[in-house]
Amino acid sequence: xxxxxxxxxxxxxxxxxxxxxxxxxxxxxxxxxxxxxxxxxxxxxxxxxxxxxxxxxxxxxxxxxxxxxxxxxxxxxxxxxxxxxxxxxxxxxxxxxxxxxxxxxxxxxxx
Amino acid sequence: xxxxxxxxxxxxxxxxxxxxxxxxxxxxxxxxxxxxxxxxxxxxxxxxxxxxxxxxxxxxxxxxxxxxxxxxxxxxxxxxxxxxxxxxxxxxxxxxxxxxxxxxxxxxxxxxxxx
Numbered sequence: 001x002x003x004x005x006x007x008x009x010x011x012x013x014x015x016x017x018x019x020x021x022x023x024x025x026x027x028x029x030x031x032x033x034x035x036x037x038x039x040x041x042x043x044x045x046x047x048x049x050x051x052x053x054x055x056x057x058x059x060x061x062x063x064x065x066x067x068x069x070x071x072x073x074x075x076x077x078x079x080x081x082x083x084x085x086x087x088x089x090x091x092x093x094x095x096x097x098x099x100x101x102x103x104x105x106x107x108x109x110x111x
Numbered sequence: 112x113x114x115x116x117x118x119x120x121x122x123x124x125x126x127x128x129x130x131x132x133x134x135x136x137x138x139x140x141x142x143x144x145x146x147x148x149x150x151x152x153x154x155x156x157x158x159x160x161x162x163x164x165x166x167x168x169x170x171x172x173x174x175x176x177x178x179x180x181x182x183x184x185x186x187x188x189x190x191x192x193x194x195x196x197x198x199x200x201x202x203x204x205x206x207x208x209x210x211x212x213x214x215x216x217x218x219x220x221x222x223x224x225x226x
Contacts, residue, residue, distance in 0.1 A: 088154065101154035
């Protein structure tokens with residue numbers, strides 16, 4: 001059972017555009033992580049959010065954790081081709097030390 | 112510091128065979144988790160080992176098993192392979208048990224194809 005739904009599934013945009021990826025669940029998570037995975041590689045952690053309503057910025061990426069800790073968003077400003085990849089959110093329920101991954105959003109940024 | 116290494120990187124097997132995949136964690140890391148990634152199901156947790164003990168297990172059949180050695184290296188085994196086992200198998204290591212306080216570092220994965 002997939003507990004974390006991401007939208008959109010696919011996104012193809014041009015360099016310089018802004019975009020937002022959503023990660024939604026009916027479950028409450030003690031923390032939520034965002035990863036980026038490039039072809040032929042494993043996911044790489046971008047950020048961990050813990051507190052409801054928390055906002056974290058990583059250069060042009062802004063991450064937000066929902067007030068109820070059931071959802072999160074990733075906003076990219078002025079996308080660049082280097083942002084291309086599969087973006088995954090992953091939730092930690094805190095009851096068992098394992099992550100539940102979202103369905104993924106595949107982003108392609110073209111020149 | 113060397114990253115997580117997985118061997119082999121690619122593997123082709125036929126139905127009914129068994130396979131063993133290997134993972135060497137980052138030096139000093141004691142936790143190793145295994146995940147299966149497929150286009151249809153995404154990334155799914157298989158199991159986690161810490162100090163040679165299985166601490167958590169996902170919802171996979173008993174054909175999937177694993178172990179961890181005293182040097183923290185881990186292996187996973189899949190017996191009686193099925194076509195649906197074709198996937199990218201990812202290993203991740205962390206210093207402690209994989210919670211939000213401990214960053215997981217993923218290896219590049221082993222691409223298994225079952226014919």
